[in-house]
Amino acid sequence: MMIKNSRLLIIPLGEAGQSLLAGLAASLARVFGMEAGVGEQLPIPGAAWSRRRRQHSSGKVLTVLARIASASSGPRPVLLGVTGVDLFTPGLNFVFGEADPRGRVAVISLARLDSAQAGAPGGSGLLHERALKEAVHELGHVFGLAHCGDPGCIMHFSNSVRDTDRKGPGFCPGCLAELTPGGSVSSPDAQ
Ligand SMILES: [Zn+2]
């Protein structure tokens, strides 16, 4: 999977903890060894709202992001939408994020990473750390990784913020090897 020469653009979708995003871009640039920046804020796509679920559909957000990626000039960027609204996919109560490897786009939600809501321990660095973990996880999917059975690996599926806190910020050796046959990805340091 091509990470080299990829360019990551974080797209804030509505209220998205904007103060967090520059730091997130810097961390992701370091983890994946690629250029990363923060783009202009866009509204959360209205078409993604489900009146029945009272949540936004992650799949529909991905469709919009893929369209934006196709329309951008120059080499197609990898897009990561970050939003404060709660996301769902059919069959699950909620998702922390979702990825579309074909469109090379992903989205994460901060809605359930907040300690106050999660009933989990808090701290000022925690939201950044959790957002980074979810972003690395979804971008791992974008770059071709599947879920991993190792509960300490970033590619392990998170059911709750506790799972997110339990897993390390990095890829297990197996996932890392699959991600970088050439070896340009570094293990993220927690912060
Ligand atoms: Zn996943």
Ligand SMILES: [Zn+2]
């Ligand atoms: Zn793994």
